[in-house]
Amino acid sequence: MAMALAEGAEFRLFLQAEIASRCSGNPEYSLRAFAKSLDIDHSTLSQLVRGKRRMTVETIDRLCARLGVDEARTAAFKSEALMNTREIPAAAYDAIVQLAQDAAHLLSEWTGFGILELLRLREFRPDSRWIANVLGVTADEVNVALQRLLRVGLLEMTDRARWRDRSREAEAAGAGQPLATIVQLLEQVRRLTSVAARCTRESGPTPDTT
Amino acid sequence: MGQPVMQWQIVSKNPEALTDFYTTVFGWKVNANNALNYRMIDTGAGRGINGGIWPAPPEAHGFVQLFIEVDDVPAFVKKASAQGAKVLIPPQKLPDGGEMAILHDPEGIPFGLCKEG
Numbered sequence: 001m002a003m004a005l006a007e008g009a010e011f012r013l014f015l016q017a018e019i020a021s022r023c024s025g026n027p028e029y030s031l032r033a034f035a036k037s038l039d040i041d042h043s044t045l046s047q048l049v050r051g052k053r054r055m056t057v058e059t060i061d062r063l064c065a066r067l068g069v070d071e072a073r074t075a076a077f078k079s080e081a082l083m084n085t086r087e088i089p090a091a092a093y094d095a096i097v098q099l100a101q102d103a104a105h106l107l108s109e110w111t112g113f114g115i116l117e118l119l120r121l122r123e124f125r126p127d128s129r130w131i132a133n134v135l136g137v138t139a140d141e142v143n144v145a146l147q148r149l150l151r152v153g154l155l156e157m158t159d160r161a162r163w164r165d166r167s168r169e170a171e172a173a174g175a176g177q178p179l180a181t182i183v184q185l186l187e188q189v190r191r192l193t194s195v196a197a198r199c200t201r202e203s204g205p206t207p208d209t210t
Numbered sequence: 211m212g213q214p215v216m217q218w219q220i221v222s223k224n225p226e227a228l229t230d231f232y233t234t235v236f237g238w239k240v241n242a243n244n245a246l247n248y249r250m251i252d253t254g255a256g257r258g259i260n261g262g263i264w265p266a267p268p269e270a271h272g273f274v275q276l277f278i279e280v281d282d283v284p285a286f287v288k289k290a291s292a293q294g295a296k297v298l299i300p301p302q303k304l305p306d307g308g309e310m311a312i313l314h315d316p317e318g319i320p321f322g323l324c325k326e327g
Contacts, residue, residue, distance in 0.1 A: 098298070101269055126305040127245045139247035140225055140265040146246075147267065150299045157302035160327065 011077040102148040111145035119165040216279040218261035245305035277322035
């Protein structure tokens, strides 16, 4: 079973703030009046504001137009809503957590960087013991780092004699050195883990795997 | 052609100590003389299946996974993915020959696909 997340939270908060603002300037102002100004049924608006009804991008488009919200902010609201309405299959949850852990460890441990740097040498040998000797770590530490690089897609064993440093492809695409590539990766997973954490809060500490 | 389970793999937080444990208790033979320093285990029984021991990252728990031999690793990764598996490590060509990939089955249990080189 997929786990649905709270939808359209950001635009919902914007609507709440807008109502509060109007009410503070006019004690007689009500949700019903706000709904009328937006040309929307007041019970529907009430459900949207309370998070009881899904906030679709079409709704956001329509309400933003009525409220005079500029295009950039409207797009941001819609983007947030799309992110929040995305469902995370339970089986994907562990993969997201794993990706976040790998990225964090690659940032905090230098062995992964060391392997990527060694790949640039003509003398490089696809051999954990050779890498371990050069980096002054154990072969097990090399293999743990190798797993991380393979999982996050920064390394690929393309054939038995050659490994491909995929961080260089990201570098060529403007991501910078391996460190910058991993920082970019971490930023991507930060967003995913944020969603996963909300998913956990809504579903309890153990992901629903049924 | 069937797809046999060819190997078990213990992913261990302390592979050296665990290797000592199994070789001491069961008399299994270990050979890590390969490019990945992979501790290949030969039970010496002549039946059953052999395995290996691989290091786990510090944040992980130790566990056992099975490797299923297929004739086309990328094709089976695609087939398994279509049935709900998640790719953890996409197909890789191993330095000593052969190919492997690691996936999570739909319940999140990791398993490997392998092809002899």
